[in-house]
Each structure stands twice: as structure tokens, then as C-alpha cells.
Amino acid sequence: MRTYEVFLKREGKDEFRHAGSLDAATPELALVLARENYARRAEGRLMWVVDRADILTADESFLAPNVDRPHRHNDGALVAARRRAQRESS
Amino acid sequence: MSTRTWHDLGDPGDLDGFVAFLAEGGIVEPGDPMPDEYRREVFRFIELHANSELMGGLTERDWIPKAPGLRRKMAIIAKTQDEIGHAHLLYMVASDMGVKTRDQMLTDLFAGRSRFHNVFHYAAVTWADQVAIAYLVDAAALISQQAVLKVCSYGPYRRILKRIVAEEGFHMRHGEEMLLTFAEGTEIQRRMFQEALDRWWLPALQLFGPDSKPDDELITFRIKSEPNEVLRDRWVQKYAPLLTGYGFTVPDPDLRHDPDTGRWEIGEIDWSHLKATLANAGPDSARRIGDAARHWADTAWVRDALERTSARAA
Ligand SMILES: [Fe+2]
Ligand SMILES: [Fe+2]
Numbered sequence: 001m002r003t004y005e006v007f008l009k010r011e012g013k014d015e016f017r018h019a020g021s022l023d024a025a026t027p028e029l030a031l032v033l034a035r036e037n038y039a040r041r042a043e044g045r046l047m048w049v050v051d052r053a054d055i056l057t058a059d060e061s062f063l064a065p066n067v068d069r070p071h072r073h074n075d076g077a078l079v080a081a082r083r084r085a086q087r088e089s090s
Numbered sequence: 091m092s093t094r095t096w097h098d099l100g101d102p103g104d105l106d107g108f109v110a111f112l113a114e115g116g117i118v119e120p121g122d123p124m125p126d127e128y129r130r131e132v133f134r135f136i137e138l139h140a141n142s143e144l145m146g147g148l149t150e151r152d153w154i155p156k157a158p159g160l161r162r163k164m165a166i167i168a169k170t171q172d173e174i175g176h177a178h179l180l181y182m183v184a185s186d187m188g189v190k191t192r193d194q195m196l197t198d199l200f201a202g203r204s205r206f207h208n209v210f211h212y213a214a215v216t217w218a219d220q221v222a223i224a225y226l227v228d229a230a231a232l233i234s235q236q237a238v239l240k241v242c243s244y245g246p247y248r249r250i251l252k253r254i255v256a257e258e259g260f261h262m263r264h265g266e267e268m269l270l271t272f273a274e275g276t277e278i279q280r281r282m283f284q285e286a287l288d289r290w291w292l293p294a295l296q297l298f299g300p301d302s303k304p305d306d307e308l309i310t311f312r313i314k315s316e317p318n319e320v321l322r323d324r325w326v327q328k329y330a331p332l333l334t335g336y337g338f339t340v341p342d343p344d345l346r347h348d349p350d351t352g353r354w355e356i357g358e359i360d361w362s363h364l365k366a367t368l369a370n371a372g373p374d375s376a377r378r379i380g381d382a383a384r385h386w387a388d389t390a391w392v393r394d395a396l397e398r399t400s401a402r403a404a
Pocket of ligand 2 (some may be wrong): 173228257258261
């Protein structure tokens with residue numbers, strides 16, 4: 001038995017979304033079980049079923065360098081303050 | 091909803107910090123560190139839910155050959171598939187918590203070492219019982235599950251509950267439709283449903299459990315959002331008037347409608363029945379567990395074939 005993750009996409013809507021997981025003996029049975037467990041009422045028109053072991057997982061330390069990058073954001077506060085200053089001086 | 095993760099808070103042994111994290115809407119995912127108490131309590135809750143869906147689905151299946159007419163047979167087949175499906179999804183979520191494997195959970199269940207909801211410890215005597223179950227029990231399950239979904243702090247459970255709650259809604263409406271057939275039926279049909287109601291009112295009412303303790307850990311851990319007595323009362327306020335409105339008698343001599351408050355007040359509840367079911371000693375517990383275990387053994391060849399196919403594919 002292998003564990004699979006199931007993703008569904010509704011037609012014309014959203015992105016592929018994680019639906020859940022299941023255990024199956026073969027990839028073919030994984031597809032059948034995914035359909036019968038997660039798409040019984042046409043919850044998706046497209047389905048991805050992925051062996052959990054095939055998912056590349058990045059841990060926190062790998063993602064950490066991008067947590068603190070304020071220069072990649074601009075919340076507009078500085079712009080707003082300068083705009084205000086401009087208005088008041090004119 | 092908080093965007094912080096429990097990782098940011100660090101120490102999984104810091105129970106107070108963890109509870110504060112949950113209180114501000116924190117969501118826990120399977121790989122996250124979590125206090126042992128949380129893992130244990132949430133796992134127990136999900137395992138109980140999974141077992142109940144499975145035992146409920148098996149009862150449902152018993153009635154497929156006996157359901158009157160093709161349309162109802164098809165509806166009940168769909169419901170059976172839903173309930174077994176719910177069990178499947180919940181066992182996946184529970185086993186990912188790393189407390190017991192799915193095999194261990196099933197072994198414990200069929201050996202009578204685990205719990206499942208009180209309502210599946212009683213015999214469904216006639217087709218009207220199945221209707222009473224679909225109407226009253228699925229409605230009670232729906233009310234409890236909606237209350238969990240409102241706050242549920244465990245990510246995978248929360249996502250699965252959304253689909254379960256949607257499907258329980260189908261079951262309840264299906265139950266109400268069949269109830270209407272009885273209500274509009276002959277004297278014999280009406281009497282048949284009344285007898286089923288006499289058997290199922292109390293078990294359904296007790297599905298919510300006795301009043302919650304003030305320090306209920308499941309409320310602190312944001313699994314339950316409201317105490318048992320509040321959920322039970324919500325069910326009573328909705329179903330007592332519906333049933334009496336259809337001309338049936340709720341089997342509680344003390345039930346009365348208070349014209350001043352507009353509320354339905356019920357009599358004293360005898361909890362001894364619930365206690366018996368919790369010890370797997372309800373009226374039909376032994377038969378149900380025995381049947382489930384026998385079916386599991388009878389279908390071992392399917393699992394063996396799958397295992398062999400799986401080994402060959404690897
Ligand atoms: Fe269910
Ligand atoms: Fe149901």
C-alpha cells in the first residue's frame with residue numbers, strides 16, 4: 001500500500017486544490033479510490049493524484065531566507081506620507 | 091484567522107502558549123510539533139468519529155435489500171457509500187497523527203476495545219427505524235459536526251469535515267422526505283413511524299453526550315465550539331416542534347412547550363442507557379461488533395489480493 005494525495009479542480013474555477021489523501025495498492029486503484037472518495041458528486045472536472053513519496057518537500061529552514069525581505073514589499077506608507085507632504089507644501 | 095504557525099512559537103511542551111495560539115485561530119498541521127495532550131485528545135475524537143461512520147455505514151448497508159422501491163434503494167446505497175467514505179477519510183486523517191495505524195484502529199474496533207457513537211448500539215427493527223435514524227440521528231450528527239467545523243484547529247480534520255457536513259445535509263433531507271411519506275401515509279404507516287420514534291428519540295438525544303464539564307479539553311483545544319448541552323438543546327428546539335407538527339408524539343411525558351419563552355422543555359434524561367453503550371454493552375452492541383468483525387474477516391481475501399498486487403507493482 002502507498003499513500004496518495006488527491007487534488008481536484010472545478011471547471012472554470014479556482015486552482016487545483018488539495019482534497020485529501022488515501023491508501024491504494026496500485027496507481028490505477030489510487031485513481032479509482034480518489035474518484036469514489038473525493039469526487040462522488042462531481043466536485044472536480046480534473047484530478048491529480050500524487051504518490052506522497054514523490055512530493056518534494058521544502059522545510060522551514062529552506063524557506064527561511066525569504067521570510068525577512070522587507071525591500072520586496074511596499075505597503076505604500078512612505079508614498080502616502082510624501083504625497084501628504086507635497087499637498088501641504090503646495 | 092491567524093497566519094502564524096505553531097512553529098513560530100517554538101516549544102511544543104509549552105501548553106499555555108499553545109492554547110493561546112489556538113485561541114487566536116491558530117491551525118495545527120500534521121507535521122507540526124504539538125503538545126502530547128493535544129495529539130492524544132484530537133486523535134481520540136477523530137478515531138471515535140471514524141469508527142462511528144464505519145459502524146453507521148454498515149447498519150445502513152444491512153437495509154439496502156429491504157429498502158422499499160428502487161429509488162430508495164439507490165438513495166440508501168449512496169448514503170452507505172457516503173458513510174463508508176467518511177470513515178475512509180477520517181481513518182486517513184487519524185492515522186497521519188501517528189498514534190495508531192489504520193489497521194490498529196480497525197483491529198481494536200472489531201475486538202470491541204474501541205468506542206463508537208451510542209446510536210449504533212441499538213437495533214433498527216423496521217424500515218421506519220431507518221427513517222428515524224436518517225432524520226433524527228443524521229441531524230444530530232450534523233449539528234455536532236457543524237459545531238466542530240466552526241472552530242476546528244486541526245487542519246486536515248477541518249478540511250475533511252467540510253465535505254462530511256455537506257453530505258450529512260443530503261442524508262438529513264433524504265430522511266425528512268421519507269418521514270413525510272410516513273406522515274402522509276395510512277394509519278399503519280403512521281403507527282410504524284411512531285413506534286420507531288419511541289425507540290430512537292432518546293438515543294438520538296443522547297448522541298450529544300451528557301452536559302460538558304466546564305474545563306472540557308476539547309473546547310480548550312478548539313475542536314468543540316459549544317458545550318454538549320447547547321447542541322442538544324438546539325436539536326430539541328428544532329425537532330420537537332417538527333415531529334409534533336407532523337402529528338407524532340415525542341416519547342417524553344414531561345415534554346412541554348412553554349408559551350412564555352417559546353421554548354420546548356424536556357424531562358429528566360436517564361443516562362444509564364448511554365453508559366451501557368459506552369461500555370459496548372448496549373442492546374445490539376455484541377451483534378453489531380460481531381457482524382462487523384465477521385465481514386472484515388470475510389473480505390480478507392480482497393485485502394490480500396491488493397497487498398500481492400501492491401508488492402508486484404513495487
Ligand atoms: Fe457520515
Ligand atoms: Fe450520514
